[in-house]
Amino acid sequence: MKTAKVISVTLFIVLFGIAIYFISAHFGRTVIEEILGYFSPCAYPITYRIGSVDSRFGISEKEFENTIEKAVLIWEEAAHKNLFELQNNGALAINLVYDYRQEATERLENIGVIINNSQEGYADLEKKYESVITEYGWRKTELDQLVSNYNERKKSYELDVTRWNSRDTRLTNKNEQGTLRQEFERLNNEKSRLLADADIIEKKQKELNELVNNINALVDAMNNLARELNLSVSTYNKIGETRGQEFQEGVYKSNVTGKEIDIYEFDSPTRLLRVLTHEFGHALGLPHVDNPKAIMYELNQAMNEKLAPEDLIALKNRCGIHE
Ligand SMILES: [Zn+2]
Known part of the structure; x- marks a missing residue:
């Protein structure tokens, strides 16, 4: 009897240990x-x-x-x-954990915006948002103007090139040769100018895209902050329940x-x-x-x-x- 008890207690301890x-x-x-x-x-x-x-x-x-x-x-x-x-x-x-929040934080930091979690911080973001939206407005107008100019010139250049290619190559006295050379040079110059303008447009388009990303980051930050600030009011009486x-x-x-x-x-x-x-x-x-x-x-x-x-x-x- 005594041995059986010792064995069962030992067994219990062993099983308990194994379970743990x-x-x-x-x-x-x-x-x-x-x-x-x-x-x-x-x-x-x-x-x-x-x-x-x-x-x-x-x-x-x-x-x-x-x-x-x-x-x-x-x-x-x-x-x-x-x-x-x-x-x-x-x-x-x-x-x-890296997600859009850090991306937005860094993007804003790069344009000198440090987020301050308060009502004033929200007002600062709003001010920044207004100014970036204004900047976006005039940059977009400027870019649209550039693009429309570019398209017009490109169209007329292409017409000239078509005309050039279909020119009558039989008429080649000295005078005409001179005119043709001048026209050829003009077309070449216009081509270089168009290429340079295309580069500028691409660069400005990229800047505008960056600006759009900044606007999105600002909107993100503002939404987060609005949520946080509202939350701080609505959870004020439930301390401890909303942890994290x-x-x-x-x-x-x-x-x-x-x-x-x-x-x-x-x-x-x-x-x-x-x-x-x-x-x-x-x-x-x-x-x-x-x-x-x-x-x-x-x-x-x-x-x-x-x-x-x-x-x-x-x-x-x-x-x-x-x-
Ligand atoms: Zn907390």
């Missing part, structure tokens, strides 16, 4: 960390790994890793605790397939650090806070790289730190 092993092997450490994190937040570090880093951001994996480390330190120094740990098979994947939706540059996702932080855009190292720190905050389970300068504010609109008092309170509440 399979769960953790299958899901990385996600499930176990989820369970531990649920029962005692901040007691065990969240393991993370660098996921995919799109090279189009122009930042090396090493630089990305360094910025992530800085973001981690911001929380750890405040908590006096090891909250995150870099591991090859860490549960939380951190990705730099509002800091448009990045998102923290957690589901059965795993946990990840996706960063979509940033226009400066500070913005990247802030969005990473913000999403790490969500990974810890922190809600949004009210101070617009705070890291955990729902909009990434300040430039400070330090936690605000509201961030600290949220962290201490979540982690059960009493000082």
Whole structure:
């Protein structure tokens, strides 16, 4: 009897161990960390790994890793605790995902537009939009004029060439030869001029296309910002429920397939650090806070790289730190 009991207990422990092993092997450490994190937040570090880093951001994996480390330190120094740990098979994947948002950000940066996530920022974009639309208007008029001139001259050139080709080659006294040579030279010159004009038109067409792309990027940015600003009003009373939706540059996702932080855009190292720190905050389970300068504010609109008092309170509440 006693032996049977020992065997069954041993068997249970072994099976339980195998089950845990399979769960953790299958899901990385996600499930176990989820369970531990649920029962005692901040007691065990969240393991993370660098996921995919799109090279189009122009930042090396090493630089990305360094910025992530800085973001981690911001929380750890405040908590006096090891909250995150870099591991090859860490549960939380951190990705730099290149999409139209970064493309738009870069395009606007190239024409000197830095997006400021605020009502004033939106007004700035609108002003820029008006001025670019005006520029587009006169450039388009200028180009249309050039093209219509070009087409007329080309048509008359082609008529002259046809006439030239069907000329009567039998009439060739000295005088006529001179006139023919002059006409031949004139046609050749006109051809060179037309080719040069075609180049100019092509160049201006390209500039105009660039301008259209800039207009589209501006419209994109304005739409995003409008959405963000409206969202900040409509979600004001539902702090915590909308995590990841509002800091448009990045998102923290957690589901059965795993946990990840996706960063979509940033226009400066500070913005990247802030969005990473913000999403790490969500990974810890922190809600949004009210101070617009705070890291955990729902909009990434300040430039400070330090936690605000509201961030600290949220962290201490979540982690059960009493000082
Ligand atoms: Zn958020």
